[in-house]
Structure formats: structure tokens, C-alpha cells
Amino acid sequence: MKNASRQFIVEKPLFLGALVTIAMTGVLLITSLSRTINTSSFTYMNTNNGGANSNPSTQTQFLAIIHYATSRDIPELTHPEIRSVFDVLINLAPCNFLVFGLGHDSFMWAALNPRGTTLFLEEDPTLVHKILARAPALRIHTVKYPTQLYEAEHLVTSYKSEKTCVPPNVHLKGNSMCKLALSELPDDVYNKEWDIILIDGPRGYYAEAPGRMGAIFSAAVMARTRKNRGVTHVFLHDADRKVEKMYADEFLCKKYLVKSVGRFLHFVIAPGANVTKTGRGSRYC
Template structure:
């Protein structure tokens, strides 16, 4: 999601993405018959789902088909990694889906959540303008981070000494004391409960980059404070990198890790009220 340079050309993968997005052939054939559009998700046995003859595609899904059918830009995640999130979205949509990062795969993620709310959070205002110029139907907001990747070790070793970072006390909105808390997000982020959270940004591959420390911590706080039923699904990409892995184990918890494919980890995090084991001093 966070790659801004041109991606390598992968025609085979483009075909897979098209199949994942929606059954293009079914949509086209339905247009030519009675106007009743059918949509299904196809990409081999993993992505099969029953076809509802009364189901009509949304505008954002059709926009995604057009985009990926006419572009060489392909999603950054692999087919297997995409499939992990896709299976959850297929079962939960329409839902509230929060995505850290805006990029070449954003139209795909939005189309996987038809009639739901998908919101993208991006660090670079210019990049937001670039993406929305070609995809104005996406919902994206700019976020300012207060951290740098080079601070990751210090923040991890010192956060316990700050009461406003503790699991029992941590909130996000207005929490200026805890630097890992994203305290200046758009109001909508705080007003909604997010069923799924994808962390594939901000940048975390050079010392001055924001790193994903605050995104991981804040996702854990959102999940723990959930009031609605069910768990919060958190997907973290690039776990091959040390900071992502260490912060995931500290805040998202190995015991909540339900699937790992490639560089993606999938967590199912219960609210603090529904957790079987609660430690007020530690997240995990």
C-alpha cells in the first residue's frame, strides 16, 4: 500500500486480482441479458462463494474492475496474503474497515466491502491527492504521526512508565502524553467501531520514517475498547521486518494470532471486557 514508485509488471497476478475482485464474465453476461447483474468472488477454491442471482454490484466494484482491467498497477500484497483478508471481508461485509495506507490496492479493498465503510489513513497529503485524482470515490484522510522509526526501541522500552499508555487507561483521542497513541485522527475514526483494521502503512524502512509503532498500538487500543459484539480483526503486513514483528508481539499478542501467510499476520482481538485473561499492566 505504501509503495509510491512504479511496481514491477506482473500480468499473471493482475489476472488473479481481477478474479478476486469479482466475476467479470458474470457481470458482462448479465448486462447483455436482462440487466440483472450478478457478482461473485472467484480465484480458485479459496475464494469460491455461492452466487446470489438477485445480487447487484456496487459502483465501486465496477470502478475497481475497470481500473485493474486497464492498468498495469497491481496490489503490493501477494495473492495468498490478499486471500486472508478477503475471506474475512467476504463473511463480514458490509462492515467498518479501517486501512492504514493508501495505494494501488485501495480500490480493491474498498470493492471487497460493498455497502460498508472503508476509510484509508495516509501520511502524505500529496499522495492522497494523486490517488484520489484517479479514484475520487475512495474515502481517505491524512494523518500526522508523532514518531520516527529510529525511536522504536526507546518507545517500546519506556511506554510502561507512562500511565496514559497502560492497557487499562489508554485512549486515543486527546492522549498527548502517550506518543504511541494516535491522538489527532479524523473524528470518524473515534466515532466508529472498526470490525477490521489493516496496517500496511505508514512507511517504516528508513530511520526518519514514522514507522508503524503508533498504528499497531492504536489498533490494539481500538480492539480492546470495542463495545460491540465479536472480535476485531487486525491484519499486519511486513512482519518480516523487526519493528513490525516486535510491536505485534507486544500489543496485538501471539495468543490472538490466528493465521500467518507470507508477510501478513491476522489477529482476532477480543475486547477487554470479553477477554478471558486480562492483565491491567500488559497488553499481552
């Protein structure tokens, strides 16, 4: 997800070889993730309702199998990292799943949440166009981020002086006063409460990149302002990097960390999670 110039290069195997490869890959993908999956969690072809072509969830699953069976490009995440998200998805699906970033794993995430809402937020319109050309059923929004990575340290020390950045006044939509708040996202982001939020974008590996400061802050706000019952699972990738670690400690909080796998951190945040008052203002942790 970090390099917007990645290409989805597709091989063209012989017809029979493709069928065998697709079938084997589908079986291996599912069994390697879990041998105890409740198959009712997945959507299968229903011949009484027009077959797979009438069901977008089934189409997405089939496209995912074909993509990973015929592409040289594979997700950058390791199997244990993928499994940490999968274990939550299999218990909550169908659910609301928000993903910051787009890449070789996008087909997989959508396919693992059949009948749920999986929405991707991506900064690079060229990458959005390429992926939608392959899988038009994916729900993707192109978004702009108001920050740059070199601002990270200043923003994390100054946000407390802006009252719209901290409860009880913190909010996202239209909150242009708080630079960390993603205030201009599409309405369907604000109108849903997200059960799982995966932060694997935007780019955050050079000074002028947007960085993930706004994504981490906004995920923390979404989780804390949740109205419905339940908790929000927040997954952060590249947590070994300085800025990701700094912002995770500040907004997602070590006390809500439930699991660390590779470069993945898994937080579980309840609605209305406490904000600590200090002599310097308010802190999320």
C-alpha cells in the same frame, strides 16, 4: 504502499479489447478468490433505482475492475495474503474496515466491502490526491504520525511508565501524553468500532520514516476498547521486519494470532482482552 512516488500508469487499449479485458478480469478476480461467494454480498446495478451511477458501492466495484484491467500497477500483496483478508471480509461484509496505508490495492479493498464503511488513513497528501482523482468515492484521510522509526525500541520499553498508555487509562483521542497513541485522527475514526483493521502503512523502512508503531498500538487499543459485541480482526503486513514483529509481539500478542500467511499476520482480539501485570508494570500480552 511503501513508496509514495508510485504512479498509476494506465494503458489505452482499443475499445473492443478493453471491454473483453475488463469482463475477463472481473470474472477471474472474483472466481480466483472464491468459487463459493454468496453473490448477495456484492452490490449489483439496480436499473429501478437509476442504475450503477446512483450507487457509490457499485461505482467503486466497476472502477476497481477497470483499474486492474487497464493498469500495469498491481497490488504488492500475494494472492494468499489477499485471500486471508478476503475470507474474513466475505463473512462480515458489510462491515467497518479501517486501512492504514494507501496503494495499488485500495480500489480492491473498497470494492470487496460493498455497503460497508472502508476508510483509508494515509500520510502522503500527494498520493491521496492522485488516488482521489481516479476514485473520488474512496474515503481517505491524510494523517500525520508523531513518531519516527528510530524511536521504536525506546518507545516499546518506555510506554509502561506512562499510565495513559495502559489500561484502564489508555485511550486514543486527545491522548498526547502517550506518544504511541494516535491522538489526532479524524473523529470518524474514533466514532466507529472497526471490525477489520489492516495495517500496511505508514512507511517503515528508513530511520526517519513514521514507522508502524503507532498504528499497531492504536489498533490494539481500538480492539480492546470495543463496546459492541464481536471481535476485531487485525491484519499486519510486513511482519517479517524487526519493528513490526517487535510491536506485534508486544501489543497484538501471539496468543491472539490465528493465521500467518507470507508476510501477513492475522490476529483476532476480543473486547477487554486481558493486560498482564508484571513487576515492571503492565503488558498487553
